[in-house]
Amino acid sequence: KNMATKLNLPGPKAQEILKRDAATISPSYPRDYPFVMDHGKGTEVWDVDGNRFLDFAAGIAVCATGHSHPDVVKAIQQQAEKFIHISSDFYHEKWAQLGEKLNEIAPFQEDALCFMTNSGSEAVEAAIKLARYHTRRSRFIGFYGGFHGRTMGALAFTASKAIQRRHFYPMMTGVVHVPFPNPYRPRLSFDPTKADYGDAVIQYIEDFIFQYECPPEDVAAFLLEPIQGEGGYVVPPDSFFPRLRALCDKFGILLIVDEVQSGMGRTGKWWAVQHWNVEPDMVCAAKGIASGMPLGALIARKSMMDWPAGAHGNTYGGNPISCAASLETIRLIDESFMANAAKMGEYTLEALAEMAARHPSMGNVRGKGLMIGVEFVRNKETKERGKDIRDHTVHQAFEHGLLLLGCGRNTVRITPPLNVSKAEIDEGLEIFEEAVTEAERRLLGG
Numbered sequence: 497k498n499m500a501t502k503l504n505l506p507g508p509k510a511q512e513i514l515k516r517d518a519a520t521i522s523p524s525y526p527r528d529y530p531f532v533m534d535h536g537k538g539t540e541v542w543d544v545d546g547n548r549f550l551d552f553a554a555g556i557a558v559c560a561t562g563h564s565h566p567d568v569v570k571a572i573q574q575q576a577e578k579f580i581h582i583s584s585d586f587y588h589e590k591w592a593q594l595g596e597k598l599n600e601i602a603p604f605q606e607d608a609l610c611f612m613t614n615s616g617s618e619a620v621e622a623a624i625k626l627a628r629y630h631t632r633r634s635r636f637i638g639f640y641g642g643f644h645g646r647t648m649g650a651l652a653f654t655a656s657k658a659i660q661r662r663h664f665y666p667m668m669t670g671v672v673h674v675p676f677p678n679p680y681r682p683r684l685s686f687d688p689t690k691a692d693y694g695d696a697v698i699q700y701i702e703d704f705i706f707q708y709e710c711p712p713e714d715v716a717a718f719l720l721e722p723i724q725g726e727g728g729y730v731v732p733p734d735s736f737f738p739r740l741r742a743l744c745d746k747f748g749i750l751l752i753v754d755e756v757q758s759g760m761g762r763t764g765k766w767w768a769v770q771h772w773n774v775e776p777d778m779v780c781a782a783k784g785i786a787s788g789m790p791l792g793a794l795i796a797r798k799s800m801m802d803w804p805a806g807a808h809g810n811t812y813g814g815n816p817i818s819c820a821a822s823l824e825t826i827r828l829i830d831e832s833f834m835a836n837a838a839k840m841g842e843y844t845l846e847a848l849a850e851m852a853a854r855h856p857s858m859g860n861v862r863g864k865g866l867m868i869g870v871e872f873v874r875n876k877e878t879k880e881r882g883k884d885i886r887d888h889t890v891h892q893a894f895e896h897g898l899l900l901l902g903c904g905r906n907t908v909r910i911t912p913p914l915n916v917s918k919a920e921i922d923e924g925l926e927i928f929e930e931a932v933t934e935a936e937r938r939l940l941g942g
């Protein structure tokens with residue numbers, strides 16, 4: 497096999513822009529390597545120096561239909577020519593149309609009402625407020641490793657990296673965290689002959705949290721990702737969501753799923769929670785929902801969105817260009833991209849599992865559809881975290897034309913656009929394996 501040629505990065509034009517960026521843009525953005533975008537088409541992107549890359553990050557699981565899909569571009573152009581803004585004090589058709597679509601795909605039988613936002617964090621904020629409003633209860637349960645955004649309400653749930661919280665207290669009060677059922681790294685002891693790790697987490701909530709610290713009748717909602725994203729692409733055991741739903745029903749607690757990263761067809765179903773046949777009470781969506789135009793949505797059961805005019809609002813809710821992009825995005829996902837995500841996801845998972853057997857550092861491969869995580873270790877037996885191997889792999893991949901993003905402490909996420917082709921998957925995986933090989937040679941020896 498001929499190894500993809502090593503690019504000389506960053507190129508001269510990129511270097512110039514990096515310098516200007518450093519002079520004026522907040523240094524808080526977590527950038528791992530210097531990709532400076534010029535343009536993109538589908539899964540391919542080009543930097544300002546003319547280098548070509550495959551984008552296996554899809555922005556950050558946002559470009560569901562690939563970069564600048566012509567149908568989405570056309571919808572944006574047409575809407576921009578008609579009108580760009582009318583405030584949420586008024587009405588327009590695409591907003592209502594998007595509400596109808598989201599109602600159609602909402603993962604519960606009951607009709608849905610939607611609150612549109614500009615981002616995932618704001619969808620989470622809306623969910624927190626509505627849960628308190630509807631239940632008149634004040635407390636919540638969140639999960640370690642969860643990521644829900646960086647605004648003060650969402651941040652109170654976010655617990656995937658300590659730096660996201662350092663020096664930011666006090667934030668919203670009332671959130672208790674419990675371990676997420678990560679089957680690869682269980683934190684709670686349990687008897688595997690009697691229960692699986694999903695049961696163990698539920699039992700911990702019932703026998704510990706509810707008994708010692710947080711009476712269930714004070715809890716408005718559980719808020720969690722069906723598959724953790726920023727926390728490391730963690731898939732819970734199958735028993736977990738059905739049991740969590742039963743626990744919610746027992747105590748009148750709402751189940752809010754944050755599908756900002758896992759939703760909109762990425763896992764091969766509209767919503768990841770549907771893999772476990774569980775109906776949540778509210779869904780937070782964003783990222784893939786409008787192919788990159790800023791849009792988020794809180795989708796709630798109609799009976800629960802019972803707040804009156806004036807209780808919650810925003811200037812840009814239902815932005816017409818974002819709505820137009822979203823309607824086109826949903827049409828494309830529905831037509832064929834979601835089926836492609838399921839098919840390509842299965843193919844990629846299998847290929848990565850085979851690859852993992854050849855590589856001592858690929859400790860765990862997991863995911864659903866095109867939401868796939870590869871966790872790197874220094875040793876498969878001890879599971880010692882291989883953060884350095886992960887980081888080196890991501891850099892090597894970049895230098896050979898593949899954009900990847902890390903997540904968690906030592907995991908790489910594989911999240912190409914939902915319409916990625918098999919040839920592109922093959923090309924990307926080949927670069928990935930070369931990168932892993934190089935990282936192992938350098939950091940594991942041998």
Ligand code: PMP
Binds near residue numbers: 615
């Ligand atoms: N929830 C989840 C699950 C996310 O992955 C993210 C973003 N990574 C957010 C919420 C926050 O979304 P945004 O950055 O659009 O505010």
